[in-house]
Amino acid sequence: MPVPLHHPVDLLRFSTCGSVDDGKSTLIGRLLYDSKSLMEDQIEALERSADITGGGQINLANLTDGLRAEREQGITIDVAYRYFATPRRKFIIADTPGHVQYTRNMVTGSSSANLSIVLVDARLGVIEQSRRHTCIASLLRIPHLVVAVNKMDLVNWSEERFNEIRDDFEAFLPRLDMKDVKFIPVSALNGDNVVDPSPHTPWYPGPTLLGHLEGVHIGSDWNLADFRLPVQWVNRPNNPKDHSLHDFRGLSGQIAGGIVRVGQPLMVLPSGFSSRVKEIHTPEGRVDEAFCPQSVTIVLEHDIDVSRGDVLVDPSALPGCSQDLHARVCWMHPRPLQAGKKYHLKQSTQSALAIVQSVDHRINITTLDADEESNELAMNDIGEIHLRTSKPIVFDGYANNRLTGSFILVEQGTNATVCAGMLYPPTEIARPEYRDFCI
Amino acid sequence: MTSYYLDHLQYLETEAIHIMREVAAEFERPALLFSGGKDSICLLRLAEKAFRPSDIPMPFLNIDTGHHFPELNEFRDRRAAELGGKLIVRTVEDALAKGIANATPGQVSRNHLQIPTLLAAIEEFQFDCCIGGARRDEEKARAKERFFSFRDSFGQWDPKNQRPEIWNLYNARLNPGENMRVFPLSNWTEMDVWEYIRKEKLEVPKIYFSHPRQCVRRGGQWVPATDLVPPKSGEQVADLIVRVRTIGDIISTGCVESPADNVDDIIAEISIARVTERGSRADDKVSEAAMEDRKKAGYF
Numbered sequence: 001m002p003v004p005l006h007h008p009v010d011l012l013r014f015s016t017c018g019s020v021d022d023g024k025s026t027l028i029g030r031l032l033y034d035s036k037s038l039m040e041d042q043i044e045a046l047e048r049s050a051d052i053t054g055g056g057q058i059n060l061a062n063l064t065d066g067l068r069a070e071r072e073q074g075i076t077i078d079v080a081y082r083y084f085a086t087p088r089r090k091f092i093i094a095d096t097p098g099h100v101q102y103t104r105n106m107v108t109g110s111s112s113a114n115l116s117i118v119l120v121d122a123r124l125g126v127i128e129q130s131r132r133h134t135c136i137a138s139l140l141r142i143p144h145l146v147v148a149v150n151k152m153d154l155v156n157w158s159e160e161r162f163n164e165i166r167d168d169f170e171a172f173l174p175r176l177d178m179k180d181v182k183f184i185p186v187s188a189l190n191g192d193n194v195v196d197p198s199p200h201t202p203w204y205p206g207p208t209l210l211g212h213l214e215g216v217h218i219g220s221d222w223n224l225a226d227f228r229l230p231v232q233w234v235n236r237p238n239n240p241k242d243h244s245l246h247d248f249r250g251l252s253g254q255i256a257g258g259i260v261r262v263g264q265p266l267m268v269l270p271s272g273f274s275s276r277v278k279e280i281h282t283p284e285g286r287v288d289e290a291f292c293p294q295s296v297t298i299v300l301e302h303d304i305d306v307s308r309g310d311v312l313v314d315p316s317a318l319p320g321c322s323q324d325l326h327a328r329v330c331w332m333h334p335r336p337l338q339a340g341k342k343y344h345l346k347q348s349t350q351s352a353l354a355i356v357q358s359v360d361h362r363i364n365i366t367t368l369d370a371d372e373e374s375n376e377l378a379m380n381d382i383g384e385i386h387l388r389t390s391k392p393i394v395f396d397g398y399a400n401n402r403l404t405g406s407f408i409l410v411e412q413g414t415n416a417t418v419c420a421g422m423l424y425p426p427t428e429i430a431r432p433e434y435r436d437f438c439i
Numbered sequence: 440m441t442s443y444y445l446d447h448l449q450y451l452e453t454e455a456i457h458i459m460r461e462v463a464a465e466f467e468r469p470a471l472l473f474s475g476g477k478d479s480i481c482l483l484r485l486a487e488k489a490f491r492p493s494d495i496p497m498p499f500l501n502i503d504t505g506h507h508f509p510e511l512n513e514f515r516d517r518r519a520a521e522l523g524g525k526l527i528v529r530t531v532e533d534a535l536a537k538g539i540a541n542a543t544p545g546q547v548s549r550n551h552l553q554i555p556t557l558l559a560a561i562e563e564f565q566f567d568c569c570i571g572g573a574r575r576d577e578e579k580a581r582a583k584e585r586f587f588s589f590r591d592s593f594g595q596w597d598p599k600n601q602r603p604e605i606w607n608l609y610n611a612r613l614n615p616g617e618n619m620r621v622f623p624l625s626n627w628t629e630m631d632v633w634e635y636i637r638k639e640k641l642e643v644p645k646i647y648f649s650h651p652r653q654c655v656r657r658g659g660q661w662v663p664a665t666d667l668v669p670p671k672s673g674e675q676v677a678d679l680i681v682r683v684r685t686i687g688d689i690i691s692t693g694c695v696e697s698p699a700d701n702v703d704d705i706i707a708e709i710s711i712a713r714v715t716e717r718g719s720r721a722d723d724k725v726s727e728a729a730m731e732d733r734k735k736a737g738y739f
Binding site for chain 1: 449453461491599603607712
């Protein structure tokens with residue numbers, strides 16, 4: 001049997017979002033089917049459920065609607081993850097439902113995505129939902145956006161209609177700070193421009209949807225500028241058989257930004273202790289250099305006090321460090337967010353208590369403008385708040401770093417995750433007390 | 440491409456290690472579910488990498504139905520010993536004897552009896568977290584499950600009320616009696632698992648490779664002929680060259696006819712396969728919601 005070539009294949013995470021009728025499930029079904037990622041037993045299962053419940057009609061949504069309640073009610077309740085691969089790339093699709101908990105689901109499914117697909121029905125053009133979707137993608141700072149103008153077959157493959165929609169869309173893009181937006185005319189139902197190029201769009205010179213997903217450059221989606229290592233776990237071998245390990249003390253974590261090299265000076269925040277990198281261990285062994293988002297274990301030259309929740313940073317690119325945080329948040333719980341309430345905060349590996357100092361205003365998610373002043377946020381609202389934490393938090397602005405600029409709030413007692421937060425940049429950089437301290 | 444670049448396996452590895460370390464840091468009494476199957480073999484390697492040069496800071500737990508492939512148990516015991524880990528095995532047999540689990544009259548399969556056995560083991564050792572090797576691409580109820588899957592004090596999963604998971608921030612908070620199941624391989628596919636086995640040169644039980652075996656045709660697939668459910672008259676029995684693609688209980692695991700006797704051949708076989716891995720597990724075919732129902736009751 002032939003052995004497939006091994007060459008590096010990277011991974012693209014993308015989200016799709018939409019309501020029932022805009023063809024989202026059909027589009028995903030099409031991507032999976034035409035890229036030969038559906039298996040016979042999956043197709044059989046689809047056909048079986050079609051005979052029983054669907055009046056003989058295959059429903060591609062049944063592929064992603066995995067829960068009994070979803071099939072019973074014909075709705076999608078939660079984000080579903082799907083996997084497929086082409087020879088060029090592996091893909092993770094976060095398929096987020098569009099109904100009731102739209103915002104919450106989209107934030108959950110898209111927070112770590114490289115790319116998001118907005119579906120626009122060519123007959124309807126840019127509607128409120130398209131704007132909402134795009135605004136949330138912009139808030140989450142998803143690096144790449146694809147606007148798939150679907151059902152082109154129903155507008156006779158009109159180039160004018162496509163251009164009209166693109167112009168409408170581009171009219172509100174500048175305020176959103178989206179750098180990479182791609183427009184593609186498709187018919188998910190018939191498969192035009194999804195995997196195979198369409199004979200109906202000679203006026204469209206660009207790639208098919210899959211072609212674009214395979215080709216889009218994601219190498220610079222991580223922050224490789226400012227080194228950050230939130231310490232997850234301190235690695236100290238207990239009674240090692242190897243005696244040279246008696247004094248081993250490694251700091252384990254996933255690099256959340258930048259590059260680190262052996263010999264480089266590092267600072268520990270919030271304490272401000274300084275040291276240098278002695279050893280770097282990665283899953284593939286000991287190295288001289290490691291980068292975001294690798295999981296590493298770092299050994300410092302000095303035996304200084306470092307524990308989970310501390311952050312190792314490059315002293316020439318200091319983050320913020322403060323008990324006062326200003327953030328945009330997405331509220332995800334039926335009990336509203338109100339000023340004065342206390343929550344558990346988790347940011348990178350740091351945990352603290354946080355009190356809501358103020359709810360400043362709600363954000364209109366079709367324009368990103370500040371809405372009316374409001375002192376509470378309801379489920380699926382996005383707004384701006386000020387928090388005060390029980391101890392200093394080391395952070396960056398979310399725009400600069402998605403990993404050190406994000407946090408969640410957890411309700412006390414129920415332990416429900418109630419909020420996703422994106423921090424504004426620090427107003428001043430960290431000024432540790434022991435700046436010059438070194439053992 | 441610059442050198443500051445992770446390929447898909449390196450990315451999945453770094454993600455899984457991050458999750459393992461979150462477990463070690465956030466829970467007091469975690470355990471790692473280790474069956475000796477290919478997914479848990481990857482899990483074990485990731486745990487080694489996450490914590491080295493320290494030992495893996497948690498015991499291994501296996502729920503033995505008594506219907507395991509003997510090759511699998513042999514492998515499980517040997518690997519655990521090689522790693523110097525503490526292996527805890529709790530058996531369905533024992534749970535039946537103690538009245539923790541009750542067999543359904545007339546039903547031979549012990550798949551569902553793993554649930555009370557597992558929950559009893561969790562209670563016995565006061566585990567607050569179990570790391571498992573489940574993947575989202577296996578089954579569509581799993582496609583909806585979180586990395587950190589919260590279970591209430593009855594061990595139940597509530598798919599309608601899962602905690603949102605945003606960025607890489609996992610909410611590990613529990614009240615007493617509650618439990619977390621954590622799945623570091625959530626984003627891995629069957630192909631990723633085999634590619635990782637190849638890359639890391641991991642040993643897997645021999646039954647994954649082509650071998651001669653007497654099989655009996657049942658429910659549209661070949662299952663091993665055993666004394667547990669002897670072939671009935673009229674059932675087709677044949678000596679075949681087979682391998683298993685996924686390992687469940689010996690009475691319900693489908694064998695596929697295959698000449699693949701090394702990892703490269705298995706990868707080549709999967710890349711042209713037209714049936715999913717779980718297509719060969721009778722326990723999943725009971726109904727469309729078979730997995731969901733078991734998970735709600737406390738299954739892995």
